[in-house]
Amino acid sequence: MISARKTPILAVLMLGTASVATPGASQAPSAAQRCEAMAGTTLRPGMTITAATHVAAIPAQASAAPGAPATPALPAHCRLDGTLDPHRGADGKDYAIGFALALPDDWNGRFLLMGGGGLNGSIRPPTGPVAAGDTPALTRGFAVISHDSGHTSPTAFDSAFFSDQRAALDFAEASVRTVTIAGKALTERYYGRGIGHSYMTGCSTGGREGMLAMQRYPELFDGVVVGAPAMRTGHSNLGIEYAAVQLNQAAPRDAQGLPLVAQAFSPADRRTLIDGLLRQCDALDGRADGMIFNVAQCQFRPAALQCRAGKADGCLSGSQVGALERAFAGPKDAAGYPIYVPVPFDTGITYDGPGLAGYLPSGQPSPFGPANRSLSIDLDTRLRAVEADAWQRLTDTNVWTDLDTFLGHGGKTLFFHGVSDPWFSANDSWDWFQRTAATNAAAFAEASRYYMIPGMMHCGGGNAYDQFDLLGPLVDWVENGRAPERPLATRRAGPAGEVPLCPHPAYPHYTGGDPALATSYQCRTPAPAGERG
Numbered sequence: 001m002i003s004a005r006k007t008p009i010l011a012v013l014m015l016g017t018a019s020v021a022t023p024g025a026s027q028a029p030s031a032a033q034r035c036e037a038m039a040g041t042t043l044r045p046g047m048t049i050t051a052a053t054h055v056a057a058i059p060a061q062a063s064a065a066p067g068a069p070a071t072p073a074l075p076a077h078c079r080l081d082g083t084l085d086p087h088r089g090a091d092g093k094d095y096a097i098g099f100a101l102a103l104p105d106d107w108n109g110r111f112l113l114m115g116g117g118g119l120n121g122s123i124r125p126p127t128g129p130v131a132a133g134d135t136p137a138l139t140r141g142f143a144v145i146s147h148d149s150g151h152t153s154p155t156a157f158d159s160a161f162f163s164d165q166r167a168a169l170d171f172a173e174a175s176v177r178t179v180t181i182a183g184k185a186l187t188e189r190y191y192g193r194g195i196g197h198s199y200m201t202g203c204s205t206g207g208r209e210g211m212l213a214m215q216r217y218p219e220l221f222d223g224v225v226v227g228a229p230a231m232r233t234g235h236s237n238l239g240i241e242y243a244a245v246q247l248n249q250a251a252p253r254d255a256q257g258l259p260l261v262a263q264a265f266s267p268a269d270r271r272t273l274i275d276g277l278l279r280q281c282d283a284l285d286g287r288a289d290g291m292i293f294n295v296a297q298c299q300f301r302p303a304a305l306q307c308r309a310g311k312a313d314g315c316l317s318g319s320q321v322g323a324l325e326r327a328f329a330g331p332k333d334a335a336g337y338p339i340y341v342p343v344p345f346d347t348g349i350t351y352d353g354p355g356l357a358g359y360l361p362s363g364q365p366s367p368f369g370p371a372n373r374s375l376s377i378d379l380d381t382r383l384r385a386v387e388a389d390a391w392q393r394l395t396d397t398n399v400w401t402d403l404d405t406f407l408g409h410g411g412k413t414l415f416f417h418g419v420s421d422p423w424f425s426a427n428d429s430w431d432w433f434q435r436t437a438a439t440n441a442a443a444f445a446e447a448s449r450y451y452m453i454p455g456m457m458h459c460g461g462g463n464a465y466d467q468f469d470l471l472g473p474l475v476d477w478v479e480n481g482r483a484p485e486r487p488l489a490t491r492r493a494g495p496a497g498e499v500p501l502c503p504h505p506a507y508p509h510y511t512g513g514d515p516a517l518a519t520s521y522q523c524r525t526p527a528p529a530g531e532r533g
Contacts, residue, residue, distance in 0.1 A: 031105045034190070035078030043185045051081040055102075072134055074127065075141070078103040078190065081123075084182055089164035097175050099147040101183055102126040103190050108141030110475070111187055111195045113180050113221070115202015115209045116146075120171060121153025121161070130201040130459075131225045131416060133469035137201070140471075145183035149175040157367055162391065172395040176209050177217045197478060201471060203227030203459040204423075211397040211432075214413060218406035223474040224413045228421050228459050229429055232398040234386035236424050239340030242379065243327035244361055244372040250323035258373045262363030265320065268313040270350040270360065273324075276305040277345055286510035291463065292346060295419055295426075295452045296505035297526045300345040328359075330425075334380050341427040347455050348420025348462040356458055359422040398432055401439040412447045412477045414470045414484065416501075418456030426452055430504065449484055449503040465489035465499050488518050 029037070032054035039052040060073040079102050086096035100123050112128045126146040128137025138144045150170030151161035161167040170178070180198075188194055200221045202210045207229030213220050230236075244261075251264035265273070281298035282288045292298050302324040307315035316324075331339040343359055351358035356367075363371045386392060403411070415433060417426040433450045455464035466489070473484035486500035497516030499508045502523035513520035 031076065031078065035080075035103070038078065038080055038186075038190060041186075041189065043182070043189065046085040047082065047182060048084075048086075049080055049082040051079075053079050053081075055079050070134070072127075072129075072136055072139055074136075074138055076105045077138065078105075079126070080186060084178055087166055089161075089167060091160075091163045093164070095151055095161070095164060095167045095170075097147055097150045097170060097178060098123050098152065099145055099179055099183065100126045101143065101145040101186055102138050103143050103187060104138060104141050106141055107143060107191055109193075109196035110137075110142045111184055111198045112137045112142045112144045113176070113183065113198075113200040113213075114144060114146040115200065115204075115206015116149055117203070117205050118156030119153065119159055119161075120147075120149035120205060121151055121156065121158060123148050128201060128471070130203050130206065130227060131414070131468065131470040132201070133467055133472075135469070137199075137471060142199070143183075143187045143195075145179060147175060147179045168391055169394075172391060173212055173216060176213050177220065180213075180217075180220050197222045197475070199223045199225075199471070199474065199478075201225040201227075205230050207231070207429075208395075208397050210413075214403055214406045214411065215397060215400040218403065218411065219409065222409075222411060223478040224411070225470050225474060226413060226415045226429075228417045228424055228426075229397065230424060231429065231432065232392075232396045234389060234392045234396070235340045235398075236428065238379070238382055238386060239330055239343070239425070240423070241372060241374075241382075242331035242340075242377055243343070243359065245374050245377045246323045246327040247361055248373060248375055250317070250319040259375060260363070261361050261371045261373060264323070265350075265360060266313075269316060269320065272305060272314055272316060273302075273360075274347060274350055276300075276302075277347070280304065281345075285507055287515060289510075289515065290347065292419070292454050293499070293507045294509070294526065295344065295346075295454060295507060298345065331379050333383055339379060339383055341425050341431055343425045344419050344427060346419040348418075348422075348457050348464075351420070351457065351462065355461060356422060358420060358457070398428070401432070401436040403436060403440055403444065407440060407443045407447050410447075410478065412474060413449075414474050415448070415450040416453055416468075416470065417451075418453045418458060418460070418462065418464065418466070420455055420462050420464070421458045423458050446483075451487075451501045452504045452507075453489070453501075460492070463494060465491050465497075467492050468501060486518065486523060 035052050035054040041049050055077050057076045058074040061071040063070055081100050083096035083098050089095050114128055124146045126144040128144040151167045198221045200210050200213055207226045208231050210224045210226040211229050214224055247264050248259040251259035254260055277300050280300050281292045284297050285293035302321045305316045306321045311317045328343045330342045349359045352362040417429050419426050437444045455462045456466045460466045468487055468489040473487050476482045488498045489501050490498045498518045499521055500518045502508050506523045506525040508521035509524040511522050
């Protein structure tokens with residue numbers, strides 16, 4: 001039963017829903033007054049609103065950093081900060097699911113849950129920026145909620161909370177449902193009317209959470225945008241370690257016999273690799289422009305770059321070629337069964353910073369520690385440990401493919417993944433997408449799209465058209481029945497221009513005219529391998 005801790009608060013909220021004051025009646029409360037009245041509201045045991053602050057409209061601001069995006073304008077809104085279900089953990093620490101809910105003065109009747117990142121542990125500003133171009137969900141009038149998934153951490157990859165069962169379960173799955181239900185109830189209480197449609201957007205961990213919502217809580221959302229999902233991190237981490245070991249074998253050794261990782265591929269070798277990749281794949285999309293849009297037909301052969309005589313600049317050694325072929329093909333167990341999917345060759349594989357480096361190791365530390373200098377790996381032993389990890393199995397979202405309940409109430413989903421993503425192979429989320437299509441047949445095909453973003457790193461960045469709005473097309477699809485046709489993508493950095501996003505395996509093929517205009521491209525689907533000339 002919904003209740004309020006203080007009856008004056010409920011009275012103020014009820015007054016706030018009135019649009020016209022009767023003669024002689026007191027003036028209806030302002031948005032700021034209605035917001036501040038939410039302080040102390042409780043809709044169920046375990047919920048606490050710790051702050052209720054009305055935020056004035058914030059104008060857009062240009063970034064001081066070259067190439068960085070401008071800060072988008074935000075509307076006037078009520079921000080509620082709170083906690084859900086506090087408890088003392090087995091480790092003696094205090095836990096709760098922290099959240100922030102932004103309620104715009106001019107609400108469009110929609111609700112959006114923001115996905116997290118890394119191992120969560122912090123509350124991001126509740127604006128809904130993922131796959132929203134330069135207009136986040138809050139700016140469009142959505143009520144937006146973000147959360148920390150049940151713990152606070154000093155860094156994005158601090159796993160200390162695993163020691164507490166409830167905190168681990170909240171991160172793995174439960175917080176998505178808990179926060180959404182609480183956020184919807186608060187939104188409806190604040191506005192005094194029901195929510196029209198509910199959405200979720202997220203990338204990386206947020207993408208995994210979006211998959212989780214469709215799989216385990218299919219009634220929560222009408223539409224979900226999933227980006228570069230961290231859907232089976234035990235396997236993807238194993239794939240990264242395996243690749244590092246293979247590439248280390250091409251590196252010179254130090255006095256202790258350990259590989260000098262940074263010297264495995266010199267700057268000249270990296271240029272040779274990218275130049276060779278572009279020679280083989282760039283023009284497959286109708287234009288040689290340094291970007292590989294025709295992802296499906298790029299069958300790069302490192303062996304074509306092997307030196308015919310001794311090693312020299314402009315070609316690769318036999319050990320380098322062999323290391324590349326093994327690393328990008330992905331690991332297999334002793335029986336030959338794939339442990340992880342192949343990683344696509346793309347233009348971002350040699351990127352070395354700032355930020356997250358490309359798939360080809362540069363010798364620099366990663367967010368998880370120093371560069372890997374191992375020369376061997378026991379794949380079967382490591383795989384058994386991953387598959388026996390109960391928390392990992394509950395967290396992973398790569399197995400379940402039955403979405404009949406989500407699809408049955410009209411649910412729609414849009415996936416995107418950077419082809420140069422160094423953490424999670426775009427081929428892995430595409431594999432899940434295909435398996436889900438097989439499980440759900442036409443129902444999934446009619447309610448989903450998958451977009452490969454060439455050159456894009458993890459969730460953004462790189463030599464890529466990495467700025468695009470999928471939220472708007474998703475809303476139009478859910479509410480008006482219009483499926484996305486050609487969402488447009490622009491560049492955050494580099495030459496100006498736009499291209500259409502085409503559902504994979506289709507790609508934007510250049511047909512002539514100004515290459516900076518989307519009208520110069522046509523979405524084409526490559527012919528199956530057996531039908532190619």
